[in-house]
Each structure stands twice: as structure tokens, then as C-alpha cells.
Amino acid sequence: MDEKGIYLDNNATTMVDPTVVEAMMPYFTEQFGNPSSMHQFGDKVGRALKKARQQVQALLGAEHDSEIIFTSCGTESDSTAILSALKAQPDRKEIITTVVEHPAVLSLCEYLEKDGYTVHYLKVDAKGRLDMREYQRLLSDNVAIVSVMWANNETGTLFPVQEMASLARSAGVMFHTDAVQAVGKLPINLKDSDIDMLSLSGHKLHAPKGVGVLYLRRGVRFRPLLRGGHQERGRRAGTENAASIVALGKACEMAMASMTIEKTNVKAMRDRLEKGILEKVSHCFVTGDPGNRLPNTCNIAFEYIEGEAILLLLNKMGIAASSGSACTSGSLEPSHVMRAMDIPFTAAHGSVRFSFSRFNTMEEVERVIEAVPPIVEKLRKLSPYWANGKPVEDPEKAFAPAYA
Amino acid sequence: MWDYSEKVKEHFFDPRNAGAVEDANGIGDVGSLSCGDALRLTLKVDPETDTILEAGFQTFGCGSAIASSSALTEMIKGMHVDEALKVSNQDIADYLDGLPPEKMHCSVMGREALQAAVANYRGEVWKDDHEEGALVCKCFAVDEVMIEETVRANNLRTVEEVSNYTKAGGGCSSCHEGIEEILTRILAEKGETFDPNAVAGEKKKGSSGLTNLQRIKRIEELLADIRPNLQRDHGDVELIEVDGRNIYVKMTGACAGCQMAATTLGGIQQHLAEGLGEFIQVLPHEELARRAAMGA
Numbered sequence A: 001m002d003e004k005g006i007y008l009d010n011n012a013t014t015m016v017d018p019t020v021v022e023a024m025m026p027y028f029t030e031q032f033g034n035p036s037s038m039h040q041f042g043d044k045v046g047r048a049l050k051k052a053r054q055q056v057q058a059l060l061g062a063e064h065d066s067e068i069i070f071t072s073c074g075t076e077s078d079s080t081a082i083l084s085a086l087k088a089q090p091d092r093k094e095i096i097t098t099v100v101e102h103p104a105v106l107s108l109c110e111y112l113e114k115d116g117y118t119v120h121y122l123k124v125d126a127k128g129r130l131d132m133r134e135y136q137r138l139l140s141d142n143v144a145i146v147s148v149m150w151a152n153n154e155t156g157t158l159f160p161v162q163e164m165a166s167l168a169r170s171a172g173v174m175f176h177t178d179a180v181q182a183v184g185k186l187p188i189n190l191k192d193s194d195i196d197m198l199s200l201s202g203h204k205l206h207a208p209k210g211v212g213v214l215y216l217r218r219g220v221r222f223r224p225l226l227r228g229g230h231q232e233r234g235r236r237a238g239t240e241n242a243a244s245i246v247a248l249g250k251a252c253e254m255a256m257a258s259m260t261i262e263k264t265n266v267k268a269m270r271d272r273l274e275k276g277i278l279e280k281v282s283h284c285f286v287t288g289d290p291g292n293r294l295p296n297t298c299n300i301a302f303e304y305i306e307g308e309a310i311l312l313l314l315n316k317m318g319i320a321a322s323s324g325s326a327c328t329s330g331s332l333e334p335s336h337v338m339r340a341m342d343i344p345f346t347a348a349h350g351s352v353r354f355s356f357s358r359f360n361t362m363e364e365v366e367r368v369i370e371a372v373p374p375i376v377e378k379l380r381k382l383s384p385y386w387a388n389g390k391p392v393e394d395p396e397k398a399f400a401p402a403y404a
Numbered sequence B: 001m002w003d004y005s006e007k008v009k010e011h012f013f014d015p016r017n018a019g020a021v022e023d024a025n026g027i028g029d030v031g032s033l034s035c036g037d038a039l040r041l042t043l044k045v046d047p048e049t050d051t052i053l054e055a056g057f058q059t060f061g062c063g064s065a066i067a068s069s070s071a072l073t074e075m076i077k078g079m080h081v082d083e084a085l086k087v088s089n090q091d092i093a094d095y096l097d098g099l100p101p102e103k104m105h106c107s108v109m110g111r112e113a114l115q116a117a118v119a120n121y122r123g124e125v126w127k128d129d130h131e132e133g134a135l136v137c138k139c140f141a142v143d144e145v146m147i148e149e150t151v152r153a154n155n156l157r158t159v160e161e162v163s164n165y166t167k168a169g170g171g172c173s174s175c176h177e178g179i180e181e182i183l184t185r186i187l188a189e190k191g192e193t194f195d196p197n198a199v200a201g202e203k204k205k206g207s208s209g210l211t212n213l214q215r216i217k218r219i220e221e222l223l224a225d226i227r228p229n230l231q232r233d234h235g236d237v238e239l240i241e242v243d244g245r246n247i248y249v250k251m252t253g254a255c256a257g258c259q260m261a262a263t264t265l266g267g268i269q270q271h272l273a274e275g276l277g278e279f280i281q282v283l284p285h286e287e288l289a290r291r292a293a294m295g296a
Helices: A018-028 A040-060 A074-088 A103-114 A132-138 A161-171 A242-257 A259-280 A307-316 A336-340 A362-382 B006-013 B063-076 B089-095 B101-121 B144-154 B159-166 B176-189 B212-232 B261-276 B285-293
Strands: A068-071 A094-098 A118-122 A143-147 A174-178 A197-201 A212-216 A284-286 A297-302 A351-355 B026-032 B037-046 B051-060 B135-137 B235-243 B246-253 B281-284
Touching: A018 A242, A040 A068, A040 A197, A040 A242, A068 A074, A074 A103, A074 A143, A074 A174, A074 A197, A074 A212, A094 A103, A094 A132, A103 A118, A118 A132, A132 A161, A143 A161, A161 A174, A242 A259, A259 A284, A259 A297, A259 A362, A307 A351, A307 A362, A307 B006, A307 B063, A362 B051, B006 B063, B026 B101, B037 B063, B037 B101, B051 B063, B063 B089, B063 B101, B089 B101, B135 B144, B135 B176, B144 B159, B144 B176, B159 B176, B159 B261, B212 B235, B212 B246, B212 B261, B235 B285, B246 B261, B246 B285, B261 B281, B281 B285
Parallel strands: A094 A118, A094 A143, A143 A174, A174 A197, B246 B281
Antiparallel strands: A068 A212, A197 A212, A284 A297, A297 A351, B026 B037, B037 B051, B235 B246
């Protein structure tokens, strides 16, 4: 594993499971037919897509396989859901979402605001939790769609989407959830929920990049994003990405089979890492809502140092993680998720996310626990907020740079 | 992953002059916590000779912020303070074999810390006049504040004009939507609307009414206005010939062969046209030779 490094960035993307690769390979070679064709070449691929659709249906607990629409990615699924709701209900000009959504939803909403739509961004508290009373107050006949993520990509914090979907249903409002981080990590049973639409992304659950799904509950009014051929029952035109769809089906089957591993092994590794780091490093804390989050995600804010510097030093030791610091994205501000939770700037810039998968091992966890403390110490020695092994007294005053 | 040069990596993994200098007599604290960068530069300056004897840094920041700080301290040790003040952010970036455009502000921070530390040594108070915005043009590292200020100061109304004045949008053109948004917003403040079909620099006046000599002198003056901008990028411009409405110039230094040469010429043309109050065309001097050869 040494030469391959230690991969703890599974919320960014995951390794394609070798079994999944094996399942998709024939669809690049002998199974090249167009599933829409009448002949045997197309028919075999058509059957493979049908099977994949059922595998996705099973993982999501959807009532019908026709509720599964294959797309190119999570972002496409999100855009399709939100734009469809607006197009299908032209009299409704409001959207409800949250301040901590993925850019796939946030950027679209900001763009729609320029087109005259009103977007309500639900705020979060210091642990990243929503105020349900604020949400209920905003639900009205003017709202076209509620779009709320199931699990936060940075902190793993879970939103009560089932409850929120029920409230939306009672108010007669469509409900969409971006569940790209939740699918495969948590049991999901859509037929017993009031969720109308759900986005998932293949590469977050050991399928390849470039394939996603929009779950669309039967009977929910829909307007396609892409019109053209009759693929996906006319709801998403364009020749199917057959090999990747087959792969996603297989990945869903495998995620279903290893669901308990997420709750046991994966969670145990995450908890061990978190405990190990918090014991050895002073002035750091877990962000988000530790009692209510994905089993694979751990986000630790290291105070008085900056995340990109931490990542570069981790990377030098072969350890892959990610950060909410401004510098890792090229923007000037730290992660909008950290800011929304009111994490102080000195800590928000030093937030590091470690995200696991079933392919990690406890041995790797121990190595990371060993690696982190000297890295933090090295950077704190360079920091103007740190002196003699502790933060300087009254850091904000001792170091108050010009134009802060 | 950032495309950091080997030099940047070297200065990040093994920073020089880290930590505060003891008995420092010049301290500069600059940065912006919201941007995730802050730097304290401590200098020990010989009061007799004004020579920087020692320099140390403490940085809260990313890899390139730490590398820029390290590079700066290496560069200025042994320099006279006046000489050190001439170190530009581009010099710091050059010392590190370049920085990604998103990271140029790290080298700006280094230069500002130096100015602040020298001011502190001299018993003056350094005041920063520089504000940073979100990066819009990644090809040429131009931020939102820079574009906004330039648009306001020069009453710009097209993307092309913004490219001519700031370079923003002159490369891959992916940021044109962002530039249009800025123009839309600023024009709206004046009660105007952004017109995507407007032609750059429409307001052309008639002939300037200057004598030939006055006109050439005026052109030289106008070129002198632009020169500092070009020199900042290690380039320059030279006036070769004035033939009626055709003004031939030679781009020198880094401007020669720059992929932005056409845009730069466009910017010069705009500036000259406005300054002279007449329609003119700025052409590269090669064109003069070509036209002569054709026996025109």
C-alpha cells in the first residue's frame, strides 16, 4: 500500500471497485450495441441497462425501476430536478435550499436569482443544523421546489430530509435531495418516504466518473433538461453511457451488500482516527454535528494553521485528504460550510476532511495518527499566532495584521 | 493540485529564516485572515548603514504564502532598506520560478510586509491602499476589485475595453460572463444597461488640431503614461513612426512576442485615441517594414 499511498478523500471520489471494472469491460468491446436498436447487438445492451436500473432501484428502495433516470453526473441530476420544477410550475417563483449546499445547487440558485427567482437559503447553527421552524415558515404556494442535501460533503452532517420531505408534501411543495454523499453509506428506502426527487453520483460509491442518477417519483410533474431521443422514456435524451450505467448498477449491488460494513468497520476507522488525532494534537476540534453524521467522514479544524499547507505535507507522506481552506480552491474565502457554522477564520482555514471507504484499513489509520501531530507542530512553529508550544496570549491582539 | 514550481516546493518544505528575529527593529504585520493569509516580517537593520542584517518570517498561510515569505527573507538580507523596497511582488514570484495566478496575492503580501516593516523601522505608519477581490481572469490573475475600479475610472462599457485596460478576459475568454456581470452591475449604478453589442471606444472625435510636432510630442507623453504598466510586466514600448493615422510602435522586453501583444496594442491604441481625441491606428513596427517593401 506504500507506493499507492493512503487515500482518505473518498467524499471527493472513490476508487472504482475492481469487480465493477470487470462488469463494465465487455460494454467497451463486444457489447457495443446501441440499446435502442432492434437487433441482437442492441438487445443485449438493453437488457444490461434494465438490470442496472433494477440494481439502483434496490439500493434506493424505489417502488418502480422506471423512477430511475440515468444522467451524466450528480450536477446534471441537481440541475434537471430544480429546472424541471420551475418549468413545470411557472407560477411558483421561489426555491428553498440551504447555505451549505454543494455548488451544484448553490451556483444554479444564485444564477436563477438573476432571472428573478427568489431563493431562501436556510441557515445553520454552529453544528451545521437547520432551524426547522424557519423552514416551515417559508413553505408556501409560491415555492416551486425545496432542494436540501442529505449529507454534507465537508462535515458529513445529516439533514432530516425525510421529515423535511413530509413537511413539503403537506404544504404541496416538491422536494428534491442531493444525496450524492449519502447513497451507499446509509440505508435508503424511498418508497416509504415523501422525497420526490433524489440525485446520486456514481463515482462517490465506487463506480466510474461520468454517470449519475436522478430518482423521479412516479407521478411527479417533470420537464426534461435534454430533449431529443426517447432514451430514459424521453426524460433524458442522449445515447446511454452503457458501460458506466452497467458499472453503476454493479456498484449499487455491492454497496447494498456492504451496507453493514459502513456502520461497523468504516465507522470504527473514522472514530479511531478522530480520537487518535484529538488526543495527540492540542487546539483542534471536530466540525459539524458529531452525533449525527455519515459514518465515513471526519472534519477536524486545526487552529492557527492553514489547510493547504497541511495537505501538502500530508501528501508528501503519501496521505490524501482535503481542506476547506481558501487556498485549496483558489477563492479568497474559506469554505462556505465552515463560514456558515461561524467557525473562526483561524480555524476554518485549517479544517481538514478525512473521508473513508471500505477499502481503507485500520493499519492506515494508525499511520495517519502518527503522521499528523509533527505536521501540525511544524506549521505552528511558522505561525505568528503560536509561540513556545501554545497560542500566543490573546492571539487576535498580539497579531493584528494591517488590512485584516 | 496546484502546479507549483520546484523552487516553491523547496521553500515550502524547507523554509529559510522561519521564526522571529531577536532584537528586531522593524516589524511588519500584514495579511487578511479572511483570505487565509497573514505574515509577520521581522527585520534587524543596522541603524548606521540602513542595511538589513537579518530577516525572519512567521506565516499563517498556504504553501505559496510560506514559500513567498521564505524567498523574500532570502532576497532582502544584506540589502540597503531603500534597495529592498524596490523588490516587487513580481520579483518574489520570479525568484520562485513563478506562482500560479491564483497565488500571486501571496507574493503581494510579502512585498507589503516588507513595506510595513521598513515603515516601522523608520518610525512611520504604513497604510495599505490595496484591496483584493475574487479572482476573475485566471490567465492574467486579475481580480474583481481591479476590474471594478478600472471600469469606474475609465467609464468602460464593453468586455473588449476591460481586456484592453486590465488584460482580464484577453486569454482563454472563459471569464467573459463574469466580466459582463461586473459591467452590468456598474452600469446599472449609473442607470445604464450593458449592451453586449456595443463597440469598444465608440466616442471618437474629429481631428486633434495639433501641429505635427505637437502631435508627436503628445503621443510620446501618452506612451509614457502607459509605460509603468508595461514595465511592471518587464516589457516596454518605443515609438517608431507616425504616418497620418497610423502610429507604428515597437514592443520590447517581455512584451515582444507576448501572447497578449495584440491586446496590449489595442490598449495603447485606445489610450492614444482618447488622449489625442481622434481616430488613430496603432500598428507593430514590422508592419511599417512590410508596407514599405510592398512599395505602398
